[in-house]
Amino acid sequence: MKRSIQIYTLLLVWIITCNPLHTVFAQCFEQKTDSLIQTVFHDKSGPGGVFMVTQHGKPIYQKAFGKANLELNVYLTPENVFQLGSMTKQFTAIAILMLEEQGKLHVNDPVSRYIPDYPSGGKITLHHLLTHTSGIKxxxxxxSLSAIxxxxxxxxxxxxxxxxxxxxxxPGEKFSYNNSGYVLLGYVIELVSGEPYKDFIQQHIFNKAGMRNSYYASDRQVIPNRAYGYHKKDSVYVNKTSISFSVPFSSGALMSTVGDMLKWQNAINTNxxxxxxxxxxxFTKYRLNNGEEFTYGYGWHLREINGTAVRAHGGSVFGFKTMGVYIxxxxxxxxGFSNCDANSPTKVTEDIAALALDILKSK
Structure with a gap:
């Protein structure tokens, strides 16, 4: 009887870990994912991208393509740190909700409660800022942006x-993607918490989620494994244009790795x-003043891929483009991260998500 149990256990382990059918699906997914990525990230001598696919909180695909630094001839790895651009908005939105949970603010508060002299601040709420429905410029x-x-x-x-x-x-009449709203939210975070935005995100999100390779962006700080950003001018790569990260601020100034972004997603999933x-x-779809529903929550687009609901957001900042899709x-x-803003990971990441869904359904 004891020997039968041992044989059964070994058979079960083989089925789970060594099943040829399981291996075929894994190889098929890897090959097709490689092919999707290489349609855009095919220049091995230029900047490239890093991609990760996870299920149930664990990576099932993770690869890097191209170089992290052209001048030093250093290739990208999944450990490289990229600027997130507008994926920063996820962190700003969650920070606002954290302060609401603590009873320090409410998303329906008017902006004037925190910035009394803000024009029409009595009509614009934090909810309007979070959902890009404020109407502000x-x-x-x-x-005049170039001047600052x-x-x-x-x-x-x-x-x-x-x-x-x-x-x-x-306010509330239309949805129109708006970086100013998220800068205002970052300022509110500082006013309400009494902490600089940078410190609030570090202490209450990065540290708590174990995101040890995530930062408020800086060109002066020495950041291990930093990927350098590039533009493509005609057919030549050039170093990215410099920008003061105090300008995008809470709308686009954070940096991270694909591994840390998985920790972020897991932290959200586990509350x-x-x-x-x-x-x-x-992750709630809200309505405009006329009752029309729009597909943006607080910091995420709420869309569909082949009829399946997804949460998605991309980012773009000088030298970098990013995209994340959660199903x-x-x-x-x-x-998906790119360290050249001529190569967008947006469609590739969405196509990989669709592929992952198809593979699962076929199993």
Whole structure:
């Protein structure tokens, strides 16, 4: 009887870990994923990208393509640190909800509660800022942006830069992607918490989630495994344009690795940072004043891939582009980083997510 149990156990282990059918699916997925990535990231001598696919919180695919530094001839690895661009907005949104959970603010509070002199601040709520429905001018669309792009700006200075611009529409009338709103949210985080945004994110999110390779961006700080950013001018790669990270601030100034972004996703899934009720607010579709539903929660686009609901967000900042797609029903997370803004990982990452869904269904 004892020997029968041992044989059964060994057979079960073989089925789980050594099943040829399981291996075939894994090889098929790897080959097809490689092919999707190499349609864009095919220049082995140039900058490239890092991609990770995970299911149930663990990597099932992880590869790097191209170089992290052209001048030093250093190749990318999955451990490289990239600028996130607008994926920063996820962290800003969760930070706001963390403060709400602590009773220090409410998403329906007017901006004027925190910045009394903000024009029409009594009509614009934090919810409007979180959902890109505030109507305030996006500072990245202002012609005068070049005048401050390389200056060290305080959050108050950034708000002063755009606050007197005419509104594009009344609060709640439309959805229009807006970086200014997330700069305002970062300023509110500082005013309410009494901590610099950089420190709040570090102490209450990065440290708590174990994200030891994530940072508020800096060109002066020595950051181990930093990937350097590039532009492509005609057919030649050039170093990225410099920017003061105090300008994108809480709308786009964080850095991370694919491994740390998995820790971020796992922290959200396990309610490590927020309770379930608050977390749900980030992934709820909201409505405009006329009752029309739009597909953005708090810091995430809420879309579909082949009829399956996904949470997604990309980022773009000088020299870098990023994209992340999470599929809740299958607990699949796909993340793609590029260190050249001529090569976007957006479609590739979405295509890999669709492939992962197809492979699972075929099993």
């Amino acid at each position: 996006d500072f990245t669309q202002m012609k 792009a390389q200056k060290v700006m305080t959050p108050a200075m950034m708000v002063d830069f755009f606050k007197d611009e005419p509104a594009d529409f009344a 490590l940072l927020l309770n379930a009720e608050e977390t749900k607010k980030a 809740p029903c299958e607990d699949i997370y796909v993340i």
